[in-house]
Amino acid sequence: MIQKDKNLREIYVWQLPVRVFHWVNAFVITILCITGFIIGDPPAIQHATAPSHNYWFGIVRFVHFFAAMVFIVNYLVRIYWLFAGNSFSVLRNYYPLTKKQWRGIKETLKVDVLLITKNPIYDIGHNPLAATTYGGLFIIMILQIITGAMMFSVQSNAFWAPAMQDLLIRFNGFFPIRSLHHWLMWAFVLFAIVHIYLVFYHDYIEKNGIASSMIGGWKFIAQPIAEDYEKEQALRKDVEHLEKEKHNKK
Amino acid sequence: MNTESMYNHLRKRGISRRDFFKFCGVMGSMLGLKASGAEQIADAFMTKPRIPVIWQHFQECTCCSESFIRCSHPIVEQILLEMVSLDYDDTLQAAGGFQAEAVAEKTRKDYKGNYILMCEGAIPLGNKGYCTIAGEAAEDRLKRFAEDSKFIIAWGNCASSGCIQHAKPNPTDAQPIHKVISGKEIINVQGCPPIADVMAGVITYVLTFDKLPELDGQRRPKVFYGRRIHDTCYRRPCYDAGLFAQSFDDENAKKGYCLYYLGCKGPNTFNSCAVIKWNLGVSYPIQSGHGCIGCAEPNFWDYMPLYSHIPSTYGFGVESNADKIGAALTGIALGGVATHAVITNVRKRRLIKGSMDDDFSLNEKDTEETIQELEEKRDRLINKKKDEDSGDSEKDK
């Protein structure tokens, strides 16, 4: 729902790899949560009388492991893109190290979480608070991959399996690692609820097309903000160019 | 020092040559050695002098000793008892009191750096008074005998990772041997208790090769702790088929379905119960209808209850676990999100209706600062370039 009387401009924010990563990731995490939950607490589906007639639990586990491999490869692509992507998708967005990011987090808390401030705050890429939670999720994803691979190692002939099994045993074996893997599943569930809600919340009050931006890549940004952004980009290019020149001279 | 060979020692004690070779055969196959394994064992026992053994008991229940005297093969049992019971084991030896202590002390001195120390039990570090043997604190006694030993064999979960004494909140600060002793070669023969034949295998290996077998990251011998119960369990096809007993007395339990749903810890436990089995190879827990409790893994008592796959969370109420807490948090999150949505519609009403003038005040300060910074940086670079250019041209002149 775009306001006709507002002066909005389209800006290309999410490049194709980010969008593909996002949807593959969201889909695969959903599958992993469902199959993982079933592995941890299997329902009583017992329509066969002998094991030779059935394999449904094995299939659930297979789907979990298959989805896990897709999850890992997809994440590797995103890690590459954390270095090769545009300014909205590179690594520095996701860890609040600058004063500006901390100020943004504080303002976003006031404006969007606690609803204290009535006028909105505009961001073209992720807002600093959201970006920080994605940074947290990226770390949880790594933990989930490592704990999962540690457990997977005992049933694998892969070249990395012996090293992971050794790691598993050094970390006191299955009991703690399985528990951690299980707990972290709930971190994904909680993240998804809040994340999906907030995407629609921003879409609703700011009318910037944020929900569809993860599909098409474009966002609608108010004219003055867009102009400032373009000015900033132009300046950055200049500075970069000058720095390169200086470097080449040496 | 005694230089009599192990074989001669056994012969004197009435073991026949025939029985001795049977023993070598059984042990060679048990350890998974090559065909020449039995020969190697026989050779070592015939040429090497008997290595003395001191067996110390600390915070424990003696289930490891109980297991040990139930080796599957009577000859194995007899031979190994002859080998280990001689020097000091306060449970098995005939001597007692001062006499026993004197024997232990004599062995320690005479065979300095040459005897094997076997330990059963954990060491309470909380207070020396928690466990004393012959008036000596467990910790002091362990250190005294460990100092002069060649290898240390830690029997069972107590000595390997603390077992139930070490379970939260660990009131006596019980610690396994390897947390108390450093700089010695220690092997953890895990389990509560370890399987008798595994104990026999480890002793035979050490006596034969004069070194410890290959160990994993928990110092467990890989031959016996390389695979999980779950990977060797005969009920595994039921697991893969999703056929789970729902209670111990239902139709499915009678059919022998997998015990995963009833909390079987086989998927978490590295041990060879499903292969070697217990009590002369008669059965093992799952075969007898009860799930594995995970006794060969460190801290398994902290992942109770026995009859649930998902462990309880202490501090959140005894009945809680990850799924219950996760579901509760999910409910709270959904409620929070719904509340937020309602409040948003009230607080941001004017913004939503579009009747609010554009207000970029929150962004302005940031943007101004950033642009100013960038401009300054650019100007600095340009000035520098100009300076350098003029410097260059002056040089050219």
Ligand code: HEM
């Ligand atoms: C979003 C990501 C993931 C979620 C939410 C998830 C969730 C779960 C859950 C809840 C369980 C059951 C734990 C239990 O027994 O209590 C599980 C098991 C397991 N997961 Fe994952 N998982 C994820 C990613 C992965 C990855 C990347 C791997 C890597 C290979 C993996 C491998 C495994 C393995 C091997 C098991 C044990 C299965 C068994 O016991 O047979 N998981 N997972």
Ligand code: HEM
């Ligand atoms: C209907 C479902 C969803 C929609 C419409 C949606 C939409 C979006 C949008 C618009 C963004 C950018 C948001 C911003 O800048 O704040 C985003 C980012 C993200 N979303 Fe979702 N999302 C959905 C589901 C999920 C799910 C289920 C997950 C995983 C559990 C997920 C994980 C992420 C991550 C990790 C990012 C950061 C992406 C990056 O920077 O590479 N999303 N999503």
Ligand code: SF4
């Ligand atoms: S009974 Fe236990 S060890 Fe055997 S298959 Fe089932 S879960 Fe695995």
Ligand code: SF4
């Ligand atoms: S089946 Fe499990 S709990 Fe039982 S003795 Fe073997 S390892 Fe220990």
